[in-house]
Amino acid sequence: MRSVRSHGNRSTELALRTIFRSHHVTGWRRHIPLTGKPDFAFATARLVVFVDGCFWHGCPQCYRNPKANKKFWVEKHRYNRARDVTVSRVLRGSGWRVLRLWENELRDADAVAQKVKQKLNQRA
Numbered sequence: 001m002r003s004v005r006s007h008g009n010r011s012t013e014l015a016l017r018t019i020f021r022s023h024h025v026t027g028w029r030r031h032i033p034l035t036g037k038p039d040f041a042f043a044t045a046r047l048v049v050f051v052d053g054c055f056w057h058g059c060p061q062c063y064r065n066p067k068a069n070k071k072f073w074v075e076k077h078r079y080n081r082a083r084d085v086t087v088s089r090v091l092r093g094s095g096w097r098v099l100r101l102w103e104n105e106l107r108d109a110d111a112v113a114q115k116v117k118q119k120l121n122q123r124a
Ligand SMILES: [Zn+2]
Pocket: 054, 059, 060, 061, 062, 063, 102, 103, 104, 105
């Protein structure tokens, strides 16, 4: 976990971009100025995609509390998750559909591509 940084989750972003490329998922853009700075946005399909880092967002599947500063991390994740919920709500309120993926899901490229394609097909 030492290499995890709080901002600019570039490695997960790149991993997802590679999956999009290899599975012919098109129509996305990055760095669209929206609430919460989604990693990817499909403007035509009104879909935004976030990749949440397992450590920073407290993934229920992978995350284990560090022994040191336990209180700090519990608070930190409570805060991050509450913010995620708010961001999703704001985006939905302005007509976007929100897809959140966990970092560890990216290991299964086929499943991730499938998930995104499914969302793209069921256009609002
Ligand atoms: Zn995870």
